[in-house]
Amino acid sequence: QVQLRESGPGLVKPSETLSLTCTVSGGSMSGYYWGWIRQPPGKGLEYIGYIYYSGNTNYNPSLKSRVTISIDTSKNQFSLRLTSVTAADTAVYYCARMVVTATWGFDYWGQGSLVAVSS
Amino acid sequence: QSALTQPASVSGSPGQSITISCTGTSSDIGGYNSISWYQQHPGKAPKLMIYDVSNRPSGVSNRFSGSKSGNTASLTISGLQAEDESDYYCGSYTSINTLVFGGGTKLTVL
Numbered sequence: 001q002v003q004l005r006e007s008g009p010g011l012v013k014p015s016e017t018l019s020l021t022c023t024v025s026g027g028s029m030s031g032y033y034w035g036w037i038r039q040p041p042g043k044g045l046e047y048i049g050y051i052y053y054s055g056n057t058n059y060n061p062s063l064k065s066r067v068t069i070s071i072d073t074s075k076n077q078f079s080l081r082l083t084s085v086t087a088a089d090t091a092v093y094y095c096a097r098m099v100v101t102a103t104w105g106f107d108y109w110g111q112g113s114l115v116a117v118s119s
Numbered sequence: 120q121s122a123l124t125q126p127a128s129v130s131g132s133p134g135q136s137i138t139i140s141c142t143g144t145s146s147d148i149g150g151y152n153s154i155s156w157y158q159q160h161p162g163k164a165p166k167l168m169i170y171d172v173s174n175r176p177s178g179v180s181n182r183f184s185g186s187k188s189g190n191t192a193s194l195t196i197s198g199l200q201a202e203d204e205s206d207y208y209c210g211s212y213t214s215i216n217t218l219v220f221g222g223g224t225k226l227t228v229l
Binding site for chain 1: 220
């Protein structure tokens with residue numbers, strides 16, 4: 001059974017960089033797309049982006065200038081960097097795996113990591 | 120891109136069927152079949168219930184079904200059960216090569 005787990009700081013200062021890592025266990029990263037989705041407290045889901053196991057990426061146009069997603073298949077990990085954060089970036093950040101047929105549906109999710117942006 | 124439009128809330132009694140709508144445009148729902156539905160219980164990660172408009176992942180009850188007509192996708196839950204009470208989100212691929220979600224619908228089982 002594939003499992004994903006997010007890790008990283010729970011508090012980031014305004015204007016600084018948010019960094020999270022997702023560790024994948026129970027399966028290979030090969031052949032899959034790996035994504036990040038966030039959810040502000042009490043609000044809906046927002047797609048951030050994905051990375052293919054080979055390194056190809058796709059980002060939400062509204063976040064593209066601030067987002068970088070990278071992958072290290074040797075460690076079974078992929079990571080999110082979001083620069084110049086503001087309070088609006090406060091959210092639960094989820095990592096997830098896309099359905100194998102790459103249909104933009106995410107079938108395995110981490111438990112989520114709450115990141116607050118505050119001084 | 121704008122979020123897809125879902126009703127804020129729907130309700131139904133045990134055993135009944137309910138349908139949650141998700142309305143977009145020809146640039147998302149109307150133009151593609153990469154439409155998914157998620158169930159999210161409070162404090163938990165979303166769970167994929169439907170992908171590619173009407174496909175159920177392994178392990179998802181056949182009480183859940185999806186469809187699409189024009190620019191509107193729908194999730195139908197039949198034989199409503201107390202455990203179905205949750206938030207539901209739709210998602211769709213868009214013409215600008217990204218994914219957009221709906222605002223979410225709170226399902227109450229009366």
